[in-house]
Amino acid sequence: MNLSRACLRVLASRCSPVLIALLFSAATTLPAASQSAASSACGELRNPYGPFDYRKDKDKLAVVENSHFTPEVEALVRGVSGPIGAELNYSLRAFPNHPRILVALTRFGEKMKNPQPEGLQFTIECYFDRALRFVPDDTTARLLYAQYLVKQGRNVDAAAQLEQTSRIAGDNGFTHYNIGLLYAEMKQYDQALAKAHKARDLGFERPELKSTLERAGKWQEPPRQ
Numbered sequence: 001m002n003l004s005r006a007c008l009r010v011l012a013s014r015c016s017p018v019l020i021a022l023l024f025s026a027a028t029t030l031p032a033a034s035q036s037a038a039s040s041a042c043g044e045l046r047n048p049y050g051p052f053d054y055r056k057d058k059d060k061l062a063v064v065e066n067s068h069f070t071p072e073v074e075a076l077v078r079g080v081s082g083p084i085g086a087e088l089n090y091s092l093r094a095f096p097n098h099p100r101i102l103v104a105l106t107r108f109g110e111k112m113k114n115p116q117p118e119g120l121q122f123t124i125e126c127y128f129d130r131a132l133r134f135v136p137d138d139t140t141a142r143l144l145y146a147q148y149l150v151k152q153g154r155n156v157d158a159a160a161q162l163e164q165t166s167r168i169a170g171d172n173g174f175t176h177y178n179i180g181l182l183y184a185e186m187k188q189y190d191q192a193l194a195k196a197h198k199a200r201d202l203g204f205e206r207p208e209l210k211s212t213l214e215r216a217g218k219w220q221e222p223p224r225q
Contacts, residue, residue: 042126045134050094053135057095064091064098074104076111084108085119093121096131097141106148124148139165139175146182155186162191173204180209189218197222 045051052060069091072078079087088108091101108117109124116123122130128145135141142165149158162179169175180195196209196219213219 040129040133042122042129042133045096045130047093051096051134052094053138054095054098055135055138061095064094069098069101069104074100076104076108079119083119085117087119089119089121092127092130096127096134097138099140099144102127102131102141102144106144106151110151137168139169139172142168143175143178143182147185150182150185155188158182158186159188166195171202173199173202176202177204177206177209181212184209184212184216187216189213189216193218193220 049063050060054061068080068087070080070087073080073084073087073091076084078084081087085108088101088105091098092105095101105120105124105127109115112118115125120127125148128141128148131138131141132145142161146158146161146165149155149161162182165175166179169179176195177199180192180199183189183192183195192209193213196213199205199209210219
């Protein structure tokens with residue numbers, strides 16, 4: 001994901017280290033699986049504009065990012081033509097798996113201390129449901145959902161999301177590393193250590209996860225083959 005320097009400054013000031021790590025990481029018709037499950041408690045996915053897959057439909061982003069998900073909305077300062085929640089709702093109906101909007105959504109809920117702040121059509125958790133119904137193989141959206149569940153104290157549910165993410169991550173060392181960061185945040189250190197080793201084996205290595213495990217007294221080098 002390519003983020004501008006301005007975006008990075010916003011993330012650095014407002015996101016946890018786990019979310020920053022995650023963020024440095026379809027089209028107009030719904031996939032068949034999404035069509036069959038489109039009518040859920042969290043609403044129909046079909047939309048006058050979209051839904052579009054953030055990973056593939058970059059050419060459709062301008063309508064959302066220029067007119068609805070502006071820097072002021074992302075910073076939770078003010079909406080463009082209505083409440084902040086309404087701008088986030090429009091944006092996520094168009095791009096259910098847009099990672100920066102999902103981050104802003106969770107921060108909005110924390111700021112308002114409400115699972116469905118003013119302007120949102122659905123609960124915050126519903127927007128994650130919608131994202132994963134639409135693109136169940138999007139590991140970034142799934143990791144952001146797991147992070148949200150951790151913050152809600154729902155570690156069992158978060159672990160289920162991490163297990164599923166791990167199954168679809170394949171040989172993506174970056175994703176396995178971020179799974180490890182979340183396991184460490186949950187204090188599930190054995191799983192975090194295994195992911196640290198796996199990420200390194202896949203050629204992805206950063207110091208944060210190892211440092212976290214060292215501070216917890218849980219770091220070990222893998223056994224020699």
